[in-house]
Amino acid sequence: MSLVDDARFAMPANGSDADSLDTDTDTDTLDAELAELTDVDSDLDADTDAADDTDADTDTEPTVTFGDLGLHDDVVRALAKRGVTTPFPIQAATIPDALAGKDVLGRGRTGSGKTLSFGLPLLTRLADGERTKAKHPRGLILVPTRELAMQVADALEPFGSVLGLRLKVVCGGTSMSNQIYALERGVDVLVATPGRLRDLINRGSAKMDEVEIAVLDEADQMADMGFLPEVTEILDLVPAGGQRLLFSATLENEIDSLVKRYLKNPVTHEVDPSAGAVTTMTHHILVVKPKDKAPITNAIAARKGRTIIFVRTQMGADRVAQQLMEAGVKADALHGGMTQGARTRVLGDFKDGYLNVVVATDVAARGIHVDGIDLVLNVDPAGDHKDYLHRSGRTARAGRSGIVVTLVLPHQRRGVFRLMEDAGVDASRHILDHAFDAEVARITGARSLVEVQAESASGIAGAAEREVAELTRELERAQRRATELREEADRLSARAARERAELGIEDEEPAVEADAAEAPVAAVAAAEAEQPVTEERAPSYRDARSERPAYNNRDRGERGDRERGGFNRDDRGDRGGRSFG
Incomplete structure (x- = not known):
């Protein structure tokens, strides 16, 4: 492994190479922000040196708490029960203006505490309002993804419950009938994705004409995902006199148009604007050979801690996840x-x-807001600098440190270097000559697969040993139970014998003698059954036919005469009357 300091991997200068990309205003803005932040860091260092000599003055500086921001007392107590007393910078800056009813434009990176920045003032302001009518929510929070909707609702639900407010998530992929039923009962705050909410509005199940506060969270992501037409359609239905709060990591042209159209004299709070400006996040580019990409991915993913891996396609996510498993x-x-x-x-x-690792695509990962992710691995480089910043925002959240690593094939180097420049990121570059390298282990905490397999085998062995111990305990319990049942059976048998003796009931010996007497009778019956028995056989058809009396000629003649209508001479005397002899 070697650090790349030579001209082969130098960053392309703007306007110097014929094939370099034209830098847009975003790049200039990010560069200016980086320079400004560098100056701020220098000033902070100087202030720190001065503070070392005046510790007493530093100790006297007041600390802002949630109780000082004007939130509802029940909300402050609920925060204190969870050990949350000191707000993040964007929360301390945003909450007072939001409580005052002002429109707020917040620019903050994912993980900077934006959810409570708009959620707590919204709940506090709605707590003293009128009772919510069926199908008419009073608060609306629009988010780009289903996962983010659920996480926002989970974060605000405990504080809404102490204020007696009902929240409901409305998003695709879940039962629409349940959402319609909840709206008919009355929902104070609706956390929704634009597509599903538009469907409910078209069905007449949700009406926006009584919304007092509307929030757009992750507005830049909604623009990237093509949701702005639905967003504008929904916001046009919200009464014009309400409060608007918009939060976005970046302020592109489309977001700026939303601000100008729906926010009136917004108060702007810009805290931690870019992932590239986060000092607790380090960026690394690993130039790898194609044959080493999969082994290096496995080694980095095998590290201890939570890791999220980014790929471009759904099939790629399934393939890499299967490879890791x-x-x-x-x-x-x-x-x-x-x-x-x-x-x-x-x-x-x-x-x-x-799970230690999640392999995600860009769209799905926009809903991942999980604390404790300390490494982001880009197996496939991001499509542009905005996607890179969104990916990087999964780590180094809430002041924690994080590492972002991008695997780059040799032919992808130039494009990735330009991407880093557009993102305002200063990434160290490394060339890997082997699938597992000591420098990679130092940077990422990667482990060899042999170590992972040994740990896995040890875990399986431990599980088998625990299963054997459990089966042994079950066997011992079964044996004790069998012994107890046998002793109980003997005890009951003895008790029954004593009861028969007390009642004078003798054992059933006559029954045995009767059985002995019946034995010779049974033997005789069996012997008779063995003797041949002569049975009268029913005559067969042939025998019955031979025994049938034959007609003689006289009979046939007489029958023929009668059939021909003739008469007998002897019958002439009977012609005149009936005989009574």
Whole structure:
């Protein structure tokens, strides 16, 4: 491994190469922000040096708490029960203006605490309002993905419940009938994705004419996913006099048009604007050979801790996840081709620690807001600098540190270097000559597959030993139970014998003598059954025919005469009357 410092991997200068991309205003803006942040860092260093000499002044600086921001007392107490007392910078800056009813434009990176920035003021303001009517929510939060909708609702539900407010998630992939039923009962705050909410509005199941506060979270992602037509259609239905809060990691042209159209004199709060400006996040580019890409991916994924891996396609996510599972890594895929139930299960397993790695596509990963992800691995480079920043935003959340690693094939180097420049990211570059390298292990915590397999085998052996111990305990319990049942049977038999003796009931010996007496009779019957028995055989058809009396000629003649209508001479005397002799 070697650090790349030579001209082969130099960053292309703007306007110097014929094939370099034209830098847009975003690049200039990001560069200016980086320079400004660098100056701020220098000033902070100087201030730190001065503060070392004046510790007493530093100790006297007041600390802002949630109780100082004007939130509802029940909300403050609920936060304190969860150990949350000090707000993040964007929360301290945004909540007072939101409580005052002002329109707010917040620009903050994912993980900077935006959910509570708009959620707590929204709940506090609605708590003292009128009772919500059926199908008429008073608060609306629009988010781009189903996962983000569920996470926002989960984050705000405890505080809404203490205020007596009902929240409902409205998104695709879930039962529409349940959502319609909840709206008919009355929902105070609706957390929705634009597509499903538009369907409910068209059905007449949801009406926006009483919405007092509307929030757009991750507005830039909604623009990237093509949801702006639905968003504008929904916001046009919201009364014009309400409060609007818009949060976005970037402010592109489409987002700027939303701000100008729907926000009136917004108060802008810009905290931690770019992932590239986060000092707790480090970026690395690993130039790898095609044959080493899969082994290096396995080694990095086998590290200890939570890791999210990005690929471009759904098939790629399934393939890499299967590859990792076969290598002994606890991994699963997450992409839009999965059912909502499957995606929810994967995210739940990832949060609960049953999975160490999630292999995701860009669209699906926009709903992942899980704390504790300390490494992002781009197996496939991002499509543009915005996707790179969104991917990177999965780590280094809430002031924690994080690492972003991008695997680059030799022919992809130039494009990835330009992408980093557009993102305002200063990434270290490394060339890997082997599938497993000590420098990679130092940077990412990668482990060899032999170590992973040994750990997996040890885990399986431990599970087998625990199963054997459990089966042994079950066998001992069964043996004790059998012994107890045998002793109980003997005790009951003895008790029955005593009761018969007390009642003077003798054992059933006559029955035995009767059986002995019946034995000779049975023997005689059996002997008779063995003797041949002569039975009268029914005559066969041939025998019965031979025994039938034959007609003589006289009979046939007499029958023929009668049949021909003739008469007998002897019958003449009977012609005149009936004989009574």
